[in-house]
Amino acid sequence: MNSKELKTLITDWRVATLLILIILSVIAISPHFDQQGHLASNLQYGLDLQQGSWLQLEFRAEVVGFTTDQTVDAFVTNLSKKLDTEVVVVESTNPTHLEIRKYYSQADLEPIFASEQGKIISYQQGVSKSTADLVKRILENKINTLGTKDAKVNTLTGLNNIARFIRVELAGVDMKQAQEIVGKQGKFEIRVQTTGNQTEHVLSGDTITSVQTPSQEPPGSDKWGVGFTLSESGAAAFRAAAIKYGATADPAKHNLIMLLDNSTVYSAPLSEDLAGKLQSDTIRQLFASTGTGKSGTQQATNLEIHLRAGALPVDVTIAGSGGVSAPLGERYKTMALLAGIFALITVGLVIYYRYREPNIVLPMVMINASEIVILLGFIALIKFQMDLPTIAGLIAVLGTGIDQLVVITDEILHEGKVPSPNLYLKRLSRALSIIVVAAATVVIAMLPLALMDLSTLKGFAIITILGVLVGVLVTRPAYGKIIMQILSK
Amino acid sequence: MGLINYNIEKYSPQQLVIIPLAILAVSLVLLALTMASTGMPVTPGIDFSGGTAVTIITTDTREQIALYFADYPLSDVSDMNNGKFLKFGLMDEAKYKSLTSAINQRYPDSRIDQIGETFGKTLQSQAVLALIFSFIGMAIVIFLSFRTFVPAVAVVLSAFADMVMTAATMNIIGIPLSLGTLAALLMLIGYSVDSDILLTNRVLKRQGKLNDKLTGAFHTGIIMTSTTLAAATAMLIVSWFGSIQILIEISAVLLIGLLFDIMNTWLTNVGILKWYVQKGGGK
Numbered sequence: 001m002n003s004k005e006l007k008t009l010i011t012d013w014r015v016a017t018l019l020i021l022i023i024l025s026v027i028a029i030s031p032h033f034d035q036q037g038h039l040a041s042n043l044q045y046g047l048d049l050q051q052g053s054w055l056q057l058e059f060r061a062e063v064v065g066f067t068t069d070q071t072v073d074a075f076v077t078n079l080s081k082k083l084d085t086e087v088v089v090v091e092s093t094n095p096t097h098l099e100i101r102k103y104y105s106q107a108d109l110e111p112i113f114a115s116e117q118g119k120i121i122s123y124q125q126g127v128s129k130s131t132a133d134l135v136k137r138i139l140e141n142k143i144n145t146l147g148t149k150d151a152k153v154n155t156l157t158g159l160n161n162i163a164r165f166i167r168v169e170l171a172g173v174d175m176k177q178a179q180e181i182v183g184k185q186g187k188f189e190i191r192v193q194t195t196g197n198q199t200e201h202v203l204s205g206d207t208i209t210s211v212q213t214p215s216q217e218p219p220g221s222d223k224w225g226v227g228f229t230l231s232e233s234g235a236a237a238f239r240a241a242a243i244k245y246g247a248t249a250d251p252a253k254h255n256l257i258m259l260l261d262n263s264t265v266y267s268a269p270l271s272e273d274l275a276g277k278l279q280s281d282t283i284r285q286l287f288a289s290t291g292t293g294k295s296g297t298q299q300a301t302n303l304e305i306h307l308r309a310g311a312l313p314v315d316v317t318i319a320g321s322g323g324v325s326a327p328l329g330e331r332y333k334t335m336a337l338l339a340g341i342f343a344l345i346t347v348g349l350v351i352y353y354r355y356r357e358p359n360i361v362l363p364m365v366m367i368n369a370s371e372i373v374i375l376l377g378f379i380a381l382i383k384f385q386m387d388l389p390t391i392a393g394l395i396a397v398l399g400t401g402i403d404q405l406v407v408i409t410d411e412i413l414h415e416g417k418v419p420s421p422n423l424y425l426k427r428l429s430r431a432l433s434i435i436v437v438a439a440a441t442v443v444i445a446m447l448p449l450a451l452m453d454l455s456t457l458k459g460f461a462i463i464t465i466l467g468v469l470v471g472v473l474v475t476r477p478a479y480g481k482i483i484m485q486i487l488s489k
Numbered sequence: 490m491g492l493i494n495y496n497i498e499k500y501s502p503q504q505l506v507i508i509p510l511a512i513l514a515v516s517l518v519l520l521a522l523t524m525a526s527t528g529m530p531v532t533p534g535i536d537f538s539g540g541t542a543v544t545i546i547t548t549d550t551r552e553q554i555a556l557y558f559a560d561y562p563l564s565d566v567s568d569m570n571n572g573k574f575l576k577f578g579l580m581d582e583a584k585y586k587s588l589t590s591a592i593n594q595r596y597p598d599s600r601i602d603q604i605g606e607t608f609g610k611t612l613q614s615q616a617v618l619a620l621i622f623s624f625i626g627m628a629i630v631i632f633l634s635f636r637t638f639v640p641a642v643a644v645v646l647s648a649f650a651d652m653v654m655t656a657a658t659m660n661i662i663g664i665p666l667s668l669g670t671l672a673a674l675l676m677l678i679g680y681s682v683d684s685d686i687l688l689t690n691r692v693l694k695r696q697g698k699l700n701d702k703l704t705g706a707f708h709t710g711i712i713m714t715s716t717t718l719a720a721a722t723a724m725l726i727v728s729w730f731g732s733i734q735i736l737i738e739i740s741a742v743l744l745i746g747l748l749f750d751i752m753n754t755w756l757t758n759v760g761i762l763k764w765y766v767q768k769g770g771g772k
Contacts, residue, residue: 056608165608175589175601318582319608324600328546335731343723350719354712389672392739395724396676399717403683406716410709434690437634441686442679444626448619449675457668464676 009485018478022370025377042380046387046459049333052150052171053178053323057316058125059132060103063162065096065122066113078116086210086313090128096121099128101314124162127314129155132163134213135312138305139168143181152385165319175323187262188309190238193255194245202241202256207234211307214300217287224296225289226304235282248275258288258306265306266290336391343395344369347402355409359486364405367479371401374470375463389460397467400442404435404471405479412483421484428480439472495707497759498700502767505760509752513650516657523660529613531656534665537613539606541577541588544569544734545596557595561588569732579606616671624649627678631686640693643761644685647753651681654753655746664742669735673742680717680743681750684710685758692762699766703759710754718747 009015034040047054068075072095080087085102089095100109106123113120127135132155143151150171157163170178188205212227230238241247247254251270258266266288270278277283288307290299324332348365355361372394379386411431412424419427442464449461497505520530527533535542547554551566554573562578580588585603592599604612628645635641652674656666664670691706692699721743728736 056605058605058607164611174593176586176593179586179589317605318585318603319605320603321585322600322602325598327598328544328600331731332733335727335733336736338731339724339727339736342727343720346719346723347716350712350716388733388735389669389739392669392672392724392736395720396743399720400680400683402716402720403713406709406713407687430690430694434687437630437686438679438683440630440634441627441682442676444630445623445675445678447626448622449672452615452619457672460672461675464679 005485009482012481014474014477014481018367018370018474021374021377021474025374025380028377028380029373030380043376044380044383044385045329045333046385046390047169047171047322047324048329048387049324049336050171050329051174051324051326052169052329053173053175054167054169054321055178055182055318056320057166057168057182058319059127059135059164059166060315060317061099061101061127061131062104062109062123062125063090063128064098064100064109064113064120064124066098066118066120068113068116068118070117075116075118079112079118082112082116088128088131088213091130097128099131101127101131103315124160124164126162126164129157129161129163131313132157132166134304135166135314135316137301138308138312139166139182141305143168143170166316174325175321178323179318179321187260188307189259189262191257191259192241192245192247193253193257199257200241200245203230203234203237205309207231207237208307209234211304211313214290214297214304217289222292222296223289224291224300225287226300226307227285227287228307230284230286232282232284235284238286239278239282242270242275242278248278251275258303260306260309266303332388336388340372340391340395340398343398344372347398351402351406354406360409360483363479363482363486364402364409367405367475367482368398368401371467371471371475372398374474375467378466378470379463384459384462387459389457390463393460393463393467396464397471400438400468401471401475404438404476407431407434408476408480409483412480412487424484428484432476432480435476436472439468442468495704495711495755496700497703497755497763502760502764505756505763509650509757509760512654512752516654519657519660520653529666531659531666532663533609533613534667534670535576535602535609536604536667537609537616539579539604539609540564541580541585541601541603542734543575543577543592543602544572544600544732545575545592546572546598546732547596549573558588558591561591569734570730572732574732574734612668616666616668619671620674623675623678624652627682631682634686635689637693639765640689640762643758643765644682644689646761647685647750647758648678648681650753650757651677651746651750654749655742658745658749659742664738667735667738669739670742673739673746676743677746677750680747681753684713684750684754687713688754688758689762692766699763703763707755711751714747714751714754718744721747 010019029041029043031039031041072089076087076089076098083100083102083104085100088099088101090097090099106120110120136153136155139153140151152169154167155163156165156167168182170181190202191199192202194200207230208228209231210229214224214226217223217225245254247256247270251272255267255269257264268288274283288303290296290303344365347368348361351364352361375394375397408428408431411427412419446461446464449457450465523532524530554566554575555563561584562580563575564578565576567574577588589601592601627648631644632641655674655677659670687710688706691702695702721740724736725740725744728740
């Protein structure tokens, strides 16, 4: 091929798009040698391919659709008492679902609902999306304070907005540590200011029996805060300390300070109202206000997490877990790379056996490899974590990719003759129509996996779909152009 | 490719489809038998039934391993290239935690995956849904693009036969349905229709003698399947050397499925198409 032909080839938009994408992908992957002289890149690896652990937690709670003859508020209060747990109305304009934060089977719940003039319409184990998000924030918080860097927490929410599972992935942490991190609670304490900077212990976190979600007090006032409930003994200790150190007599001088793992997370005086009430009575239901507007809401959200001291609003059990040791992960990585290269070579050999013409075989294999490079570039760009199923997906893309190049080549080379440009276009479009149908079926077949939360297979499905799309939109048309140029010589 | 001489001129459509149909029938019976005994057409693996799978790199013998894990519900030990793949039954959280410590102590170089029973059940129901949706989606695409009944049915039937035969073979040789093999089965749905679409297109949209078109389609189609077979074989060999259980399973299922696909495309699908064309359908 002379330089003029080469120039017309690369200025063709199909070929140009391919070249530009390859260059961008290489930049995105940016392979380089790190300080130790190891080959490194921007690609991120999932837990399969580096040391790490994952835990899948299941919520011990359920979301129940209900109707009742009572008012919703009264119904919820009574239920909460009978079930001895928090019952929360799932937020929506028209309350139809309750979240019960303790595990009961539907059969257990039915008589209790009936005794409160209620009826169960639907029952599903799990929590509402907002509770799942709260759990996610608490877990993230906990993991961050422990200095674990590479952590991912994902709630798996179904189509009905009910989450049953939450998945925690911790890179560089072994299973034992991971179980400890998720199980560990912080040390929560309330202290009272005595004189100057001196403080005294009032109560510790175990006397807090429940923590409510952030709310406005009075309702609709834009004054945010978090309500929480103390046990009988906790409330007594709170009152005794408040009176003893003068917080009821002179609230302004005696702030109440909340500490989590010995650092202050909240500090404010008793309200005049509460100070007065505490003089005469123990109070179990307290409210810590955090201010107004957006910052008030934000602080209330954080305070809620702190009040829980890393404890989750809902009990969880470990539904699944796993981990890979560092050397094994490293080995898997090498093997996966080998599998990819080996697959490309064998595919190349099969193609060579068929066509025996380097002018056809080389472009085919190069196009095939370029597809993988573009996919890897995309994976690096979206910071997708590659795992073993993703690699299987990449090798599968290699297999389908070459299939379709064979279809194009054979359609065009029909009866071994090189066609005229007109006939060529007709044949190319016929080949492309076969490819588009084949591609559509692969995409459709993988779509359920990509949309469902079948744990690790989501990545595999997304990569396969992407691979097919890159092939149909970019690399196959470019190949059609290149092979024409080569054959017309 | 001159290795195989594909000439089916002398066979009638009935002769072409009889062998695949017989295998399909046997496979369906096998799946029904498995369904009757386990509740699932394919034996569910740990991903779906719950349990713990452990890969360890070790030179210990099976007996040594069985002895070391005597306190735990060890159900199976299988050999890998330079290690062992262990399966444990269901256990409670405390037992599982002690198992993790035990593994870490003696086999620090390991991979552990534990799936609880309820999580497995959830995955299982989603997996069944995914398979059904994929298959229906594929069928819709095929019907929409062909718009002729018999050829479309031929393609869908071939894909169905691929999956059923592959699933039956998995039962026979003891590959369980895991997340990995599920992925492979779904991939087969996509792969298996590739050569069928090519075949149908060639036969219905090109001019010429039926037998020439079939031979031409075979030349292209068999090389398509061979390349995919080559990629899957490469993956199987490397993952076997590297003891990567999930990749071994994925590539094994792909290999089995692709071999059945050759039969179902060039006997089942061709048989039905031949009958359709001889009856006067198509050009």
